[in-house]
Amino acid sequence: MNATTQKPISSQGRQSRRLQPSCKSQPDDLSSGVSSGENRYLFGPVHSRRLGFSLGIDVVPAKTCTFNCIFCQLGHTTHQTIERKEYVPAAEVTAELEKYLASGGRAEYLTFSGSGEPTLHSKLGEMIAQTKQMTKIPVAVLTCGALLYDPQVRRELALADVVLPSLSAALPATFQAINRPHGTLHLDAIVNGLKSFRKEYRGQIWLEVVLVKGLNDNPQEMALLHDAIAQIKPDEVHLNTVVRPPAESEAQALSATELRRMQAILGAKVEIIADLPEMAAPAMGHLVVHDLMHLLARHPATLEEIAESLNCKHEIIWLVLNSLTESGVIEVREHRGKKFYAAGLSH
Numbered sequence: 001m002n003a004t005t006q007k008p009i010s011s012q013g014r015q016s017r018r019l020q021p022s023c024k025s026q027p028d029d030l031s032s033g034v035s036s037g038e039n040r041y042l043f044g045p046v047h048s049r050r051l052g053f054s055l056g057i058d059v060v061p062a063k064t065c066t067f068n069c070i071f072c073q074l075g076h077t078t079h080q081t082i083e084r085k086e087y088v089p090a091a092e093v094t095a096e097l098e099k100y101l102a103s104g105g106r107a108e109y110l111t112f113s114g115s116g117e118p119t120l121h122s123k124l125g126e127m128i129a130q131t132k133q134m135t136k137i138p139v140a141v142l143t144c145g146a147l148l149y150d151p152q153v154r155r156e157l158a159l160a161d162v163v164l165p166s167l168s169a170a171l172p173a174t175f176q177a178i179n180r181p182h183g184t185l186h187l188d189a190i191v192n193g194l195k196s197f198r199k200e201y202r203g204q205i206w207l208e209v210v211l212v213k214g215l216n217d218n219p220q221e222m223a224l225l226h227d228a229i230a231q232i233k234p235d236e237v238h239l240n241t242v243v244r245p246p247a248e249s250e251a252q253a254l255s256a257t258e259l260r261r262m263q264a265i266l267g268a269k270v271e272i273i274a275d276l277p278e279m280a281a282p283a284m285g286h287l288v289v290h291d292l293m294h295l296l297a298r299h300p301a302t303l304e305e306i307a308e309s310l311n312c313k314h315e316i317i318w319l320v321l322n323s324l325t326e327s328g329v330i331e332v333r334e335h336r337g338k339k340f341y342a343a344g345l346s347h
């Protein structure tokens with residue numbers, strides 16, 4: 001998975017989903033995870049830039065991955081493998097999730113991610129299918145995409161509503177330098193796997209590209225990445241950089257200006273999701289409103305719940321809610337003595 005984002009920097013790719021500078025610092029990706037008490041496999045929900053209010057489902061031990069990315073915010077890979085097996089008991093994962101949902105637990109997405117690469121779990125497809133039977137909450141999978149050359153992995157991923165793979169290199173040498181893959185993995189096979197998956201899968205593919213200063217931000221790499229993305233045909237492209245402490249200190253972030261230049265090269269579908277302060281400040285108000293509407297369209301919520309979900313101060317949320325209520329964009333409903341804000345109820 002894209003560890004930068006997720007936990008790593010990943011990305012939910014939308015500028016609109018970036019955390020606000022006025023809000024408390026949050027994990028931008030699920031990988032950085034918030035542990036939820038007695039749960040062993042669930043973490044959060046956390047506010048993810050890419051997935052909103054998202055409950056993480058961690059199905060491999062830390063840190064089990066096919067890659068050992070220099071930008072990984074989880075640190076060095078301690079178990080590098082391509083072996084698929086039941087790293088944690090699938091029945092325990094689904095039982096924990098069932099309990100969470102039965103107790104009224106909520107989320108905008110249920111996201112397989114966590115301490116490594118979730119497609120390494122041999123029962124990932126089974127767990128996704130069982131999750132879909134339990135709830136209508138959409139299922140997402142964060143993956144580095146390394147095993148997409150395997151038709152069985154693609155079949156299992158196809159059960160999810162959204163798949164968020166990453167691709168940060170178009171040249172084999174760059175792939176080796178940045179992702180430091182397991183010795184059996186080849187970039188061509190991974191790109192071909194992504195293309196095959198696009199043809200087979202009807203759900204959403206949100207591709208993340210993590211740029212590392214001086215490594216994959218040169219004109220040749222960008223031109224080749226542009227071509228690869230055009231062939232893969234993802235629904236969205238999320239552009240990120242090294243915004244969290246990386247596994248290797250030489251992995252440095254691009255500036256906001258540099259990211260915008262790369263965005264222009266990669267094309268119109270590309271959204272910058274990097275949580276750089278110089279990028280977030282000018283658009284803060286717009287971004288708060290976007291996240292708020294995204295939340296309220298799905299879950300009527302109290303001011304306190306909204307502030308917690310968006311990780312913003314109550315005062316800021318209160319001002320935004322008042323403005324949106326006065327303009328008729330959202331409604332207020334009283335229930336059991338509490339005020340709930342909702343969007344789309346009368347439109």
Ligand code: SF4
Nearest residue numbers: 001003065069072144
């Ligand atoms: S090493 Fe694995 S978990 Fe870390 S960023 Fe790379 S793919 Fe993601």
